[in-house]
Each structure stands twice: as C-alpha cells, then as structure tokens.
Amino acid sequence: MNDAELRQLAGEFRAVLRQVVYLIRAMDAEGELSTSVVSTLNMVSAAPMRVSDIARNAGIRVPSATEQIIKLEAAGLVQRISSDSDARVVLVRLTDKGRDALDAANEKRDAPIAEALASLSEEERQAIAVALPALAKFQSAMGA
Amino acid sequence: MNDAELRQLAGEFRAVLRQVVYLIRAMDAEGELSTSVVSTLNMVSAAPMRVSDIARNAGIRVPSATEQIIKLEAAGLVQRISSDSDARVVLVRLTDKGRDALDAANEKRDAPIAEALASLSEEERQAIAVALPALAKFQSAMGA
C-alpha cells in the first residue's frame, strides 16, 4: 500500500472512529455504569493494579484516575490497598460487588451490539470479526 | 453465525470500541479543535444545516448543539443564517475560515493514523479496509 492509499485509508478510518463516540455515548445512556467506569473495572478485574498504571492505561492523568477510583470505592465496587513492597503505591482491587456490577454491565451492553451485528450480512460480520485483531493492534500502535 | 458466536463477537467488539475513546481523546489533545467541533464542522461542510439536524446527527440534544454553534460562530468558523421558508429555522453555514480550520484539523489527525496503519502488516491493513463499510453500516444499525 503506497502513501496515497495509506492517507486515503486514514481519512476514511478517521470518519468511522469519530462516529464511535456517539455509539459510546448511547451505550452510556442506557446502563447504570459509564464507559469510563466499566473500563476501569475491567482493568482491575484480572489482578489489582496501581493507580498510575490505571491512569496510563486509560489515557488519563493520575489525578483523574484517583478521583474516579475514590468514587468507585465509595460505591463499594473497588478497594484501595497498600503495596507491601512500596508504601507509596496504592493498589486497586475489584470487590465481589464490583465484579457483579461489571458482569451485569457487560452483558447489558452486549445485547444491543449483538442485535446490530445480527442485522448485518454474514459477509459484513465476517469482515468485522477478521478486522478485530488488526484494530486492537492499531490501537496499540496509536498509544505508543 | 449462531447466537453464541454472535454474543462472542459482540463481547470482543465491545472491548475494541471502548478503547476507541482513548484514541479520540489522544487525537483531541494534539489538535486545536476538539472532536465534537470537527464533527460539527464536517456536518455543515457540504451544505448549510439546521440546528436540530446537527443535534440529531451528533447524537446530542438541541440546546447542546445551540451552545456549541454559538461558540463556533464567536470563533468565526460558522455563520448562522435564517431560513427563507421557515423563520423558526436557523441554518448553520461553514465560513471560509471554518473550512481552512477543518481542512487543517483533518490533515493533522490523519498523520498519526496513517503512521499507525503503516506499522501494521499488509494483511491487517486490508482487513481494516474491508471492514470499514461494515463498521459504518453497524453504526447506522446501532443508531436506529
């Protein structure tokens, strides 16, 4: 793919990406948990995570992450625990209540997505399925 | 594709969609114009558009659109003109200055996207290129 084709693809891709913002907003409106919150809960679902890592991963500044985490703790969805090896570090851990809320939110969001996917042709669905790994890799490349 | 496969795809797709938020934010940080602003300017770039149509298209309420349009007019990027046929209607038109700003913003945003795409393999780029129309159709399906 030459430079001109690359720029062409970038432009078309940008237009699609911009529209995603509206989809996310629509998803937020229906559920109880905002996208940012679900995203944070997902991050700490596998293992406790440092505040700075959460911030970097979420593409936000540390104070913004702290603020959100404090709210999540007040809601009982996460716990803040101190690190054994470094007293400066705060680890964020998902509570049982947080896991329940996360599972419920994910399922609730999958429903309309699955419905929209079902309305596409089999070829279109396959095209999206095949592109998903490439999209994930693209996101990593943009982040770096 | 059966129900189980559909749900599986929806879940993976959701994870990718969520990450797009961070990309958009990163794009916003670098440019002068926010994504919302660029989106609005793009909408009125072809032809003048009503406030209510802009709001519906952007997935926001009319008062929010009005507010943004007033700011854009203050910045000299758009003009508000009255409709001939209906005096209640306000049409938003892109100014020359607005067109320049829009072109510059779009080019500036395409650069890092093209760069990230260039770092992918030819197969991955093709996968994304093929999926773009399906993604656009998916977005329409979600909006309805």
Place this chain on the structure above:
DNA sequence: CCTATGTCAGCACGACTGATATTC
C-alpha cells in the same frame, strides 16, 4: 390553540493543571 424550533439558565460529570504530602 397546539406544535415545532431554537435559545437561555442552571446543573452535573469528568477531564485538566498546579500544589502538596509521603516514600523511595
């Protein structure tokens, strides 16, 4: 008179920068 369109006022959420402990 009722509806449609747009604007104004007041509010909430979530990000940011700058300043401040505390620990390494």
Place this chain on the structure above:
DNA sequence: CGAATATCAGTCGTGCTGACATAG
C-alpha cells in the same frame, strides 16, 4: 536531596433538563 506516587483544590469543557420566546 531529587524522583516517584498519590491526593487535594480549583478550573474548564461539554453534555443534560426545564423553562421560555417566537413562528407555523
């Protein structure tokens, strides 16, 4: 002492609802 980590304080952008003016 300088660097790293997290938090606090204050601000800003951008969305929302409810109330309102004007035109159809």
